[in-house]
Amino acid sequence: MTRPPEVGALRARMAELSDLHSVSMLLFWDQQTMMPPAGAAARGERAATVALAIHARESDPELGALLDRLEPWAAGEDPDSDDVRLVQWTRRDFEKSVRVPAELAAEISKAKALGQQAWQEARAANDFSLFRDALAHQIELRHRYVACFEGHAHPYDALLDEFEPGLTTAELRPLFAELRDALVPLVAAAGDPDQPRNDGAFHGTFGVDAQRVAVLDVLEGLGFDPDSWRLDAALHPFASALATTDVRITTKYDEQDFAVALYSALHEFGHGLYEANVDRRLFRTTLDDPVSLGVHESQSRMWENVVGRSRPFCAWLRTRLADALPAALNGLDVDGLYRAVNTVQPSLVRTEADETTYNLHIILRFELELALTEGTLSVDELPAAWDEGMQRLLGVEVTGPADGVLQDVHWSAGLVGYFPTYTLGNLIASQMWDRLRDDLPDVDDLLERGEFAPLREWLREHVHRHGRKFPPRELLRRVTRNDLSVDPFLRYLREKLSDSGVLARAA
Ligand code: ZN
Numbered sequence: 001m002t003r004p005p006e007v008g009a010l011r012a013r014m015a016e017l018s019d020l021h022s023v024s025m026l027l028f029w030d031q032q033t034m035m036p037p038a039g040a041a042a043r044g045e046r047a048a049t050v051a052l053a054i055h056a057r058e059s060d061p062e063l064g065a066l067l068d069r070l071e072p073w074a075a076g077e078d079p080d081s082d083d084v085r086l087v088q089w090t091r092r093d094f095e096k097s098v099r100v101p102a103e104l105a106a107e108i109s110k111a112k113a114l115g116q117q118a119w120q121e122a123r124a125a126n127d128f129s130l131f132r133d134a135l136a137h138q139i140e141l142r143h144r145y146v147a148c149f150e151g152h153a154h155p156y157d158a159l160l161d162e163f164e165p166g167l168t169t170a171e172l173r174p175l176f177a178e179l180r181d182a183l184v185p186l187v188a189a190a191g192d193p194d195q196p197r198n199d200g201a202f203h204g205t206f207g208v209d210a211q212r213v214a215v216l217d218v219l220e221g222l223g224f225d226p227d228s229w230r231l232d233a234a235l236h237p238f239a240s241a242l243a244t245t246d247v248r249i250t251t252k253y254d255e256q257d258f259a260v261a262l263y264s265a266l267h268e269f270g271h272g273l274y275e276a277n278v279d280r281r282l283f284r285t286t287l288d289d290p291v292s293l294g295v296h297e298s299q300s301r302m303w304e305n306v307v308g309r310s311r312p313f314c315a316w317l318r319t320r321l322a323d324a325l326p327a328a329l330n331g332l333d334v335d336g337l338y339r340a341v342n343t344v345q346p347s348l349v350r351t352e353a354d355e356t357t358y359n360l361h362i363i364l365r366f367e368l369e370l371a372l373t374e375g376t377l378s379v380d381e382l383p384a385a386w387d388e389g390m391q392r393l394l395g396v397e398v399t400g401p402a403d404g405v406l407q408d409v410h411w412s413a414g415l416v417g418y419f420p421t422y423t424l425g426n427l428i429a430s431q432m433w434d435r436l437r438d439d440l441p442d443v444d445d446l447l448e449r450g451e452f453a454p455l456r457e458w459l460r461e462h463v464h465r466h467g468r469k470f471p472p473r474e475l476l477r478r479v480t481r482n483d484l485s486v487d488p489f490l491r492y493l494r495e496k497l498s499d500s501g502v503l504a505r506a507a
Helices: 005-033 037-058 061-075 082-099 102-125 129-146 155-163 169-190 208-222 258-276 293-307 311-324 334-340 355-374 379-394 420-439 443-449 453-462 472-480 487-499 502-506
Strands: 229-233 239-243 246-251
Touching (some): 208 229, 239 258, 293 420, 293 472, 355 379, 443 453
Parallel strands (some): 229 246
């Protein structure tokens, strides 16, 4: 069948939406990196107008009518064509957008600002009671949001779908239980709560300017192209891209610990590379975005951990830093550096957790979110459940809500179902790495020599170029021929902890 004129009409609408999303992202990037603090209120107004313009286009009844006319045509076309996938994704986004009544959407948006304000106050005062009502309201709003949708086997499925399209609670629950049962004894065997992070490596006093030079030098070795990438400082590092030729990553600097800037930058480089490598054919189609938070996170964790904490990378990093910031190495040889960056410290705060303990922080949040969604846990019972979980999973005593139940911003903004994507990222990264190693058996030698191009090209070919054309489950099958699994991650972790001597040393 010939391509009907409605395809052109759909693409024109999507190009506009893509532009508006990009403007919205630019406002966010500027707010996080450049904007003077007093600009916040005015920026809120500008951003809200752009968000309204996006919502109006996404839920436009004429878009629905256009899709009605296109779907019979799409059913007879190549299911892998860009246009057919575009029709499918646009239908999904349209249905999600129109099912939530405008009144509820407005209430959700308002609760986000109020929730974050209450959370900030409660956290500063180390007092959960100041956050209790705002959180209860957020949970109630989540229940009302879930009720807008039909056909989910579990109410949490509707929340997961926001961040990881198609993922279900029935899939996630046994996967996370298996991971928990393997990690708890591993952390108990390898962990040392009294050890500093990255024991012995990267500690010292380093000025921000010198750190930035060193970080840029490392990033340029990996493939950061100054003609189309930027590196800026941000309190909470993130990456965003306005186009494949305009990639912005951020990092943060701790003048006593170079690891903060280095590993944040490696992490955001992975996110940025995904965005930089999306096929240009998809530009302004709305398919030119990463497909899900889990897959996005798999790319950042791969560069931060699978690459960034490997022995061959440590060897390359050592020579690179020997010129740029020699004091950061504290005289460590390759083995010393490799062991230091893989040490295990059970601790209170998720964002500071090492690779081994990290997923237990996520599993705790997943268990609590499920219970809150199912109604088996009340908001009043949450702090005690948190403290009990930290003891049970990580063996640490919570000292107060600021470093306990109040430590993350997510729930204050109504983001429930988001946390699991961090762990999905770790699982997917290992699954993909196994496949990558089959295709590039000499990858360790390449890393040690600082030849990152074959690795970038493999990721571009198998993952990045597709943007969000294929849903996450389908993409994972195409790349790895498998579904989600915890085995590759656990094997990777055990091997690394043994090989680096972290497990033997603790035993
Ligand atoms: Zn990330």
